[in-house]
Amino acid sequence: MLRLAEVSFGLEGERIISKISFTLGQGEFAALLGENGAGKSTLCRLSMGLLKPAAGRVLVCGQDTAAVKTSAIARQAGFLFQNPDRQICRPSVAGEIMLGLELTVPDPAERERRCRETLALFSLDPEAHPFNLSRGERQLLALASVLAPGPRLLILDEPTTGLDYRECMTVMEIIARRNREGATVLMVSHDMEVASDFARRVLVLNRGELAGDGPVREIMRDQALLQRASLLPPQIPALALSLGGQFAAAFTIEEMAALAANSRRGRL
């Protein structure tokens, strides 16, 4: 679905991305982690074809981003920006969702159906003016308009920034559902809890290099790697590692609770 082969990119003589290679297959959910300035957003832009690599190749659904227009790649992939206000340009919520559909779905009846479905899924008022919505609602609207055309690849640049816990969970549940339906997700996040709860694979960027790539449980326990990338592990794996012994394997609250219960039963 997404393949990067030896991709490098720089600006004004400064190397931002250095020889990065990875492949995301259909239905994968990967979190892209790293400190500010590690190159996460640049990597997302390269993956969408908004930036062209200085070296190497980026393939989205088999299409080389250097050879095709970004607008053509957008037929297959959806990109959510950090700031929803960059994406919103129509004077109504329904119109905003229709924009992406008009560009990708030729049948007007099908467009209408998808728009209604999306509005219901996100509980959005079709007539509301997007700029009268709260920051969280605008983020939801931006995500809704990205998801409505049904992209096979979702590239999300910090989709939960500026959202409260409830909005964050709403957004993540919708993304997870779309992932279960077969969409591939590449998500940038600074929230280690969100990344560990929803992603199954983690890519760690450190100063433009891919410092780690593996299953979420493996990467979130690799303290040396996380420290190198200036990241802190999520709370439960951190607690599990500090307790050690029989608790060391716990990754979720449920697992930790079960191990604690077993331990108590053993003592009794």
Add this chain to the structure above:
Amino acid sequence: MSGLLDYVPGNTFLHRLHPLSKLIFSFGLCLACFLTQNHWLVLGVIVCSLLQAALAGMLKPALAVLRALSKLSLLLFLAQVFFVRQGQIVLSLPLDIYITDQGLSFSCLFVLRLIAVTLPLFIMLSITRMSDLTNALTRLGLPYKYAFALTTAMRFIPLFGKEMSEIMEAQTARGVEFDSKNFCKKLKLILPLCLPLLLSSVRRIENSAIAAELRGFNVRKKDSGYKRYVLGRGDAAVLGALVLILAAVGLEHFYG
């Protein structure tokens, strides 16, 4: 990455000049361009501006601006040259279209002036901090509020440019064909983007105004700035050069 009107940090002779000297020199060059009808003098101002850019260590961005202006100038030249009907015909085309010597002269002067006026202002804004420019304008007697409004408006131009390109990037990622090579198509697509640009601009300006209020904008007086600007020998040299340029233009105007 610095934008078109962003300050380019440096410690060159030109960077160290009094902000008023830079302002007067650049506006003096613009004045010279409008006072003269001589193509060579206007060309001389362009060369002078490029020399200034080289001294300020920013020849590359100045040449990039020159290249961009040259493209625009070509379009303006073509738009002008066919509409001046006075003078000797130098090239006759079908459908009663022709180019005259006066048309050629007027169009050349027009585009040369455009370039010659833009370059000094671009260089002045690139080597002067907006805060220094505001202070300089205040010292000239302009009320601080107006000086601040003027420099803030200039500071917002590159920000809006950046904002617009980010909005266009976001729309391209949604499938809107901003990456098309068709200029008319692109222009048609840009118009609906004025709404998000306008709204984000209003929001940004509102935030800036609140931040300025909170930092005591209204209690500021003429002498509130801690920086003191001293006129030096460099300033005298630059202003002397400007007087010579204006004198040359005056002589050419009366005796040329």
